[in-house]
Amino acid sequence: MQAVVLAAGEGTRIRPLSAELPKPMLPVADRPLVAHTVDAAVDAGADEIVLVIGYEAETVRDYFGDEYRGVPVSYAVQTEQAGTAHAVAAAKDHIDGPFAVLNGDNLYDPAAIDRLFANCPAVGAVEVAEPRNYGVLSTEDGVVDDITEKPTEPPTNLANAGAYAFPERAREWLEVPESERGEHEITDVLATVLDRFAVTPIALDRWLDVGRPWELLAANEWKLADLDRRIDGRVSDDAHLEGDVVVEDGATVKSGTVIEGPVLIRSGATVGPNASVRGATLIGGDASVGHAVEIENSVLSRGTSVSHLSYVGDSVLGRNVNVGAGTTVANRRHDGAIVELSVKGERVPTGRREFGVVAGDGAKTGINSSLLPGLKLAAGATTRPGEVVERDR
Ligand code: TTP
Structure with missing residues (x-):
């Protein structure tokens, strides 16, 4: 499976750390944040890594080169950060089979990425105490049937962890309209996949979305x-x-x-x-x-x-x-x-x-x-x- 890793964002909320370095390249233990995600994808058997880059793109390219741990790496440039679906669409020409999409600024429990790849189509889900702040997944008979952004009455406490294994056909559904906050969002692509495929929820024991400086500290603690x-x-x-x-x-x-x-x-x-x-x-x-x-x-x-x-x-x-x-x-x-x-x-x-x-x-x-x-x-x-x-x- 190809793994599309989103690393084009600047990280405006983590400023000033991202002033000259894109957020995915900030240090977490012995490597950049995004390398933990790429490593999880490689360990899960990814046969190609497609990195979507934009802000300070060269630092990402210089780190990974054309091959990383024996796996080919290619790059898609997203010139304007218009949303996560827009980012994956920038990589459309690279996609030629089922593909995973992972956020380059999230830390995932690596074993879950294995299960995500093995159960395509699948979506990463994490149990949270306050689902109202997240995209919430509803399930029926062990299959995800809906996603609702920041619902006032959450149907479950399963938050979307921003980790997807999509069937090849999803490549045709990447062009989605702008959401209310003016971005083209990957969750709208997921909604189409949920309509047409039985999508398995993959429970993540641990997950961290690194958006703000103290979350970088938490990533290092982990x-x-x-x-x-x-x-x-x-x-x-x-x-x-x-x-x-x-x-x-x-x-x-x-x-x-x-x-x-x-x-x-x-x-x-x-x-x-x-x-x-x-x-x-x-x-x-x-x-x-x-x-x-x-x-x-x-x-x-x-x-x-x-x-x-x-x-x-x-x-x-x-x-x-x-x-x-x-x-x-x-x-x-x-x-x-x-x-x-x-x-x-x-x-x-x-x-x-x-x-x-x-x-x-x-x-x-x-x-x-x-x-x-x-x-x-x-x-x-x-x-x-x-x-x-x-x-x-
Ligand atoms: P976000 O955390 O929503 O955006 P960001 O990384 O730019 O940070 P901030 O909100 O602080 O400015 O993005 C989630 C992931 O998607 C992250 O890995 C960056 C990536 N992304 C892109 O590659 N392209 C985009 O257009 C957007 C919005 C995000």
Whole structure:
């Protein structure tokens, strides 16, 4: 089966992390987010991967090339992000048989992708507590017979997980009219398939739609929890590594450092001396965590540097961010309330009582900056030495 993976969107809700990198290419453990989906498709036996690309398309192409893990990869360019059906339609000329459609910004339970492919036509379904916020699937006699977007009275608690195995004929049904929100939506293609085929619901034990910055943190928490301890880099004799810690070849952990897994330290990174790293944390390639720095439950992307005597907790730092010495990130409010973050100009609850900051590529904090919880620093933004930063910049 061919697997069409949608990776053309910019990820406006995850800004500033997507300022120069499309959301599907943001780091989740040891690879880009979309690579987890492509890996699941390859493991399920996909005989071709068709990547739909658009925003910052070259970064996706450069990563996967023409062949990935022995499976041919082709690309369809969607010039305008006019919706998920529009994205699949851009790949129409590549499709010549039954085909799967997967979102390049979703993490799926890999075993479910196996079952999805084996049971074509099929759709991924995930049990949710609040089905009103999702496309909800109705079933009869073990077959999906309808999908309703954000229903006020949901017929089931089965949400559409954005994973489809379509019969070849669906190729003819990709041109759908604009929906109320002005997009050409894949769910309208699914509705036609449901009318004409018996579509099997495939239960996903786990699923995560990465739309906003804290969901990238959650994606890392998920995939870092799967790490198995492996020490290939240089670790000082008096560093203390507990639990599932991976130190890749070419990474260095210096004297006096304490690391409590799951923590992944990628090649070229340096940690310590006397640093403390814990929680689900990714220290990206060539990143640097200096003397007496504490990092907790955070993502540090490639090339990011946190200088001596700083604290970073529950935060996502883009590439080549420079955290000046003595910077402190606050990751809890005094009132213990859920931390909010601005998403497209609106304050949105992250669902977390502990959440720090999100910094775009190249942001720099001055020495001894203090950053309040739920802040965003734009790509290239700076803070002054000693500044207490209370608002996004
Ligand atoms: P969304 O998350 O709806 O869109 P997005 O990724 O651009 O993010 P945001 O809403 O924050 O701007 O998209 C779901 C998936 O479909 C995702 O993998 C991107 C992909 N997609 C396309 O490839 N083309 C499109 O036109 C759209 C709307 C989405």
